[in-house]
Amino acid sequence: MKEKINNLTIKMLAKELGLSVSTISKAIRDSHEISDGTKERVNALVQKLNYIPNPYASSLGSRNSKTIGVVLPEVTDSFFAQAINGIECVAQENGYHVLIYLSHENFEKEKKILKDFESGRVDGVLISVAKETIQHCHIDALMDKAVPIVFFDRVMDEVTTAKIITNDYESARLATEHLIKKGCNRILFLSFSHTLSIICKRLAGYKKALLDNQLKYADNNILTFGNDAKKDYLLLQKKLKSASKGVGILASVEKLALPIYQACEDLQLSIPEDIQVISFSNSDSAAFLHPPLTTITQPAFEIGKTAASLLVKALERRNFELRNEEIIVPSTLVVRKSTIG
């Protein structure tokens, strides 16, 4: 029974067939509690009324809006812009619409978006969580309604579903090693979250490289940016002012890279002579900055594509289950002149 049926229709079907609303509702959902005979009666009346389904008038979450919801923290980051292109590529091939919802890093907003999905607006969801998100009840609630969810990039380890990520730990470890090999004896780690999975993994990789190279991990080498860009910038400037030669910086996301360039310019510090810099970044401009920026470049398009492919499989194959697995698509360290060649 593929038709979309709302509450009012259920009440009318109940009245017409002399059954309870709950029985009709269960029959429509193909519940095992309802006999085949009853299901047939309900189905027959729906057929008889010759209903032409309206793909958007969903109420019971049957999957035929042919729409994928993509929940992102923002689009000003090149990673997300490129991941969207990968998602759209798969969606188009398989006849799905893509709707993009922005949480703006806000947990309440993300909750509202997922709540909205419960009404059947989308068939499945691809999500990269907001930096504020530490609970997952909103995700569990949607999964309970049989809406398949695939995480990409910013995942929640505690949730049992597919996750597409890059090798965050290993990339950060290699980048930190690179800085150490190039002569840095003190390395700052620029962060913007204490809780986000990807940032925690990148921080752990950074720590591991320090440990392997007999460098001390110190809290005052970790700078965590908040929501006040001006205040954050002053903090960074202060930290760099007191930095001696041999300092390296690992920026854990793209948007933290340009403030470093700004601060060095303002303080008349040279990159890479005074300070060496590596950033996680997918920005095309990295190669043309002054100096060109050494980056950890993530396979953003590929991650979007892989996540969307898995979700489409889950939507189209009755027996395909999204397992609690991570698919890891590795990043590349692209060495440019912000680290000593």
Next chain:
Amino acid sequence: MKEKINNLTIKMLAKELGLSVSTISKAIRDSHEISDGTKERVNALVQKLNYIPNPYASSLGSRNSKTIGVVLPEVTDSFFAQAINGIECVAQENGYHVLIYLSHENFEKEKKILKDFESGRVDGVLISVAKETIQHCHIDALMDKAVPIVFFDRVMDEVTTAKIITNDYESARLATEHLIKKGCNRILFLSFSHTLSIICKRLAGYKKALLDNQLKYADNNILTFGNDAKKDYLLLQKKLKSASKGVGILASVEKLALPIYQACEDLQLSIPEDIQVISFSNSDSAAFLHPPLTTITQPAFEIGKTAASLLVKALERRNFELRNEEIIVPSTLVVRKSTIG
């Protein structure tokens, strides 16, 4: 009667009340063809069944999805990313959801998206058209269904509704004058469309500046990029190879700027000594390129905000009509070192 009612429900109401489907449908739409008595009977049954409206199960296009659809060509451009933030700012204040749809510069895709809106999925639409879009029947069709539409940035002059733009003509004229004043005697104009309103206006501003300064307009100074990035790049490289000193370039959109830097690097040409460059661009990285890029920076956030404010007004005020007016929010020429200081 504010409930959302689908086709199946209409058929059941018709059966229950002994009326035709068309009568029920008209009664629900509060049509003047239907008597008050009949409307009351239909209404009473709906009330009696105590229906809790599902805000997303729209079928009759009444405006209460509380959702704004934003149709964009892409999100990899900083202008659009910043405009989205302006739109979301107004939407949030007024309790609207924002859904982002990407046309990927494809007319057929844009048409499908707008067709999709006819089912009542969104209350109103903000659109910046694809570069392929030269007809507007898809936009007219949606406006015929009383869905309010506001254009921003990439508008269609022929369509009678509000348009929020920047001063494209004047900005390009001023940028071209700037290049001439700095010693350029030949100026290339980099385009990616022959038909898009903003590009035509920017080209006209460029022409005007040439004319005002006794420089000849020549077709072979206009380079129009297509969909093949490699081919386009080779074309640009060939053009720059044969360029003598005193050449300036005006890039009409952000994404055309980095290929210029790439070509100059490959050809060992210096910016600004050999070639001066100005680009329309909202990218934060412009100030940190080598050399820093002189830009025409558009008020992207403001344009998004203004467009969304007008749309919300049109949705909330019964007597507010979107007129065929342009609101122009001016851009700023930010002089940096890619033009001689």
